Amino acid sequence: MKKEFKIISQIIQNNKRVLDVGCGDGTLMSYLKENQKNDVRGLEPKKDFVQQCISKGLPVIEGDAEKDLFQFPKKSFDYVVLSQTLQAFLNPEEVLNQLLRIGKQTIVSIPNFGYWKVRLHLLFKGTMPVTRNLPNEWYNTPNLHMCTIQDFVNFCDKKNIKIDKSLCLTNEKISEITKVNLKYKNIFSQLGIFLIE
Amino acid sequence: MNNDTKNIKRLIINQSLELDCGKKIKGFPLAYETYGTLNKSKNNAILAFHALTGDQFVTNINPITKREGWWTFAVGPGKAIDTNKYFVICANVLGGCMGSFGPKEIDAETNKSFGTTFPVITIKDIVKAQKFLLDHLGINKLLSVVGGSMGGMQVLQFVSLYPDLSYSAVPIACSASHSAQNIALNELGRQAIMADPNWKKDNASPDKGLAVARMAAHITYLSKEGLQEKFGRKLQDKGSLKFSFDADFQIESYLRYQGSAFVDRFDANSYLYITRAMDYFDLEKQFNGNLSLAFKNTKSKFCVISFSSDWLYPTSENKEIVIALNACGANVGFVEINSEKGHDSFLLNVPKFLKTLSEFINSTYNETSNEKRI
Numbered sequence: 001m002k003k004e005f006k007i008i009s010q011i012i013q014n015n016k017r018v019l020d021v022g023c024g025d026g027t028l029m030s031y032l033k034e035n036q037k038n039d040v041r042g043l044e045p046k047k048d049f050v051q052q053c054i055s056k057g058l059p060v061i062e063g064d065a066e067k068d069l070f071q072f073p074k075k076s077f078d079y080v081v082l083s084q085t086l087q088a089f090l091n092p093e094e095v096l097n098q099l100l101r102i103g104k105q106t107i108v109s110i111p112n113f114g115y116w117k118v119r120l121h122l123l124f125k126g127t128m129p130v131t132r133n134l135p136n137e138w139y140n141t142p143n144l145h146m147c148t149i150q151d152f153v154n155f156c157d158k159k160n161i162k163i164d165k166s167l168c169l170t171n172e173k174i175s176e177i178t179k180v181n182l183k184y185k186n187i188f189s190q191l192g193i194f195l196i197e
Numbered sequence: 198m199n200n201d202t203k204n205i206k207r208l209i210i211n212q213s214l215e216l217d218c219g220k221k222i223k224g225f226p227l228a229y230e231t232y233g234t235l236n237k238s239k240n241n242a243i244l245a246f247h248a249l250t251g252d253q254f255v256t257n258i259n260p261i262t263k264r265e266g267w268w269t270f271a272v273g274p275g276k277a278i279d280t281n282k283y284f285v286i287c288a289n290v291l292g293g294c295m296g297s298f299g300p301k302e303i304d305a306e307t308n309k310s311f312g313t314t315f316p317v318i319t320i321k322d323i324v325k326a327q328k329f330l331l332d333h334l335g336i337n338k339l340l341s342v343v344g345g346s347m348g349g350m351q352v353l354q355f356v357s358l359y360p361d362l363s364y365s366a367v368p369i370a371c372s373a374s375h376s377a378q379n380i381a382l383n384e385l386g387r388q389a390i391m392a393d394p395n396w397k398k399d400n401a402s403p404d405k406g407l408a409v410a411r412m413a414a415h416i417t418y419l420s421k422e423g424l425q426e427k428f429g430r431k432l433q434d435k436g437s438l439k440f441s442f443d444a445d446f447q448i449e450s451y452l453r454y455q456g457s458a459f460v461d462r463f464d465a466n467s468y469l470y471i472t473r474a475m476d477y478f479d480l481e482k483q484f485n486g487n488l489s490l491a492f493k494n495t496k497s498k499f500c501v502i503s504f505s506s507d508w509l510y511p512t513s514e515n516k517e518i519v520i521a522l523n524a525c526g527a528n529v530g531f532v533e534i535n536s537e538k539g540h541d542s543f544l545l546n547v548p549k550f551l552k553t554l555s556e557f558i559n560s561t562y563n564e565t566s567n568e569k570r571i
Binding site: 017 | 499501
C-alpha cells in the first residue's frame, strides 16, 4: 500500500464509518476494513475497479462523485476520503461541499502544483509540467483544476472550512504543515493531505 | 401445454396465507427444486427467484420441458453459483404453471381449472409463500437471495419482509416499482391473450394470443444493437423478398419460433396473473413513498447489478434501489455491466456479470464462515 494511504489510515480511527470516494481497486478500503475494523463504503466511476472491489467483498457502488454523492445522507460517515481526485472534477467546489455535508470529517489529498520541480519545469522549459505525480500531457490530463497547497489552504480560509490536520509528503517522507512553514512546504512537497470539516 | 407435472417436488402448505387481495388460501401446493447439498451448519443455502416465465428448474435439463434450465449459465457444478459448494433452492411462484398453486390447478368446488377465478396475487404473496418452504427445509438463515427481473423484485420484497433472514441479497436487472412503460408492455401481452377467441372457451388454449404476447415481450428482453447485430435485415432461407406476409426476415421467423415454443410450456392464465403481480409491485408505495424504509432494518449485504443495454429495467431504476439503500446506510455494492444483450443479459453467458455474481457470493460465504469460526 502506498505511503499516502498509510498516512490516511493513521488519521482514521478504528471502528468508524468511512466513505472512499474514487476508491479505485479498493486497496485503502480493504486495509481499513481488515486492520481497523472500519465500516467502509466506496464510490468509483470505473467499472473494472468496481467489479474488482465487489469481488473482494467490498461494498462499492459504480458512480460519479459529481452526480452521485447527493444520495448519501448528511453526516452519515465519520470520514469521507478523496485521494488525489479533487483536481479532476468539473466543479471541485461543489464536490467538496458534498463531501463536507456527508462526512463528519473529510480527508482530501491533492498533488501540489507548487512543488519546485513543477515550478522549474514551467519556468525553464516553458511547457506544462509533466512529473512523476503528474504524468500526463496538457492535452490528455484528467486534471482540470490543479492547485497548490497554498491555494487549498486559502480556499479553506475563504470558505470557513476548518482544517483539523494538514500533512505533506515528499519522497515518501511525511511532515506537518504549519502556519510558519506553509510557504516552504508549498515549494518542497509533492502531496498535501488535509483533514477538514 | 404439457401437463405432466406428477413427478415434481411439491410441498403442500397447510398454514393459511392471507393474500393482499384479502382472500385466504390454505392447503395449497408449492412446487420446488433444490440443487447441491445443505451443509451441517446450514449456512450455504441460496434462494433463487425466477422471473416471469421461469420455473423451479434453475439448471440442468428441465424434466418437463426437456429444455435447459433458465439459469444454466449461472448455476450448477463449477458455475458462478457453484452447486458443489452451495445449496440452491428455487420454487415455482404462486400463480405459476409448473406445479405451484396457480390458475391451471383444479378447483375442487367446480372440478375445473381455476382460470380467471383464481385470486389476483402479488409479489408479496409470492414471497410469503416461499417462506413456508424455507421453514419446511429447516433453514433459518440464507447465505443469499438472488434473482433477476421479477426475481429481483422478489429479492427486494424478501429482504423487506424478512430483514434478518439472509446474509446477502442480489437484485439483478429489476425495479422497486414497476414503471408505466412496463405496465403498458404487460397490458399489451394480456390483451393479446384476451383477444384470442379460445381464451374464454373451456379446454381450449389461447395459443395464438399467448404466442403474440411472448413475441412482443421477447423484443423487450433484447436490445436494438443486439437485434441488429444478430439479425440485421437478413432473410430467412431465401434470396429475395417474397412480396407476401410470410416470415421473409430472420427476425420474424425467430420471433414466431419463440412464440410457438412458449405456448408448449406456459399457461396463458398464469401469464395474466404473474404479469399482474409485477404491475402491482410498488415497494415504495408499501412504505408510504419512502423506499429506504423498506430496507431500514435490513442486515443483508447487497449487490445490485444492472446491464447497460437493458431498457426494460434500465440502470436508472436499479440505481433507485441503490440510492434507497445508501439513504439508510445499508451495505451495498452496485455495478452496471456492459452488455449488448439487453434485459436478457442476466440469463446469458455474460462473463463479467457471472464473475461479479460468483465472487460476491463467494466473498459473502467466506465472511459468514469466518464469523462462525470467531
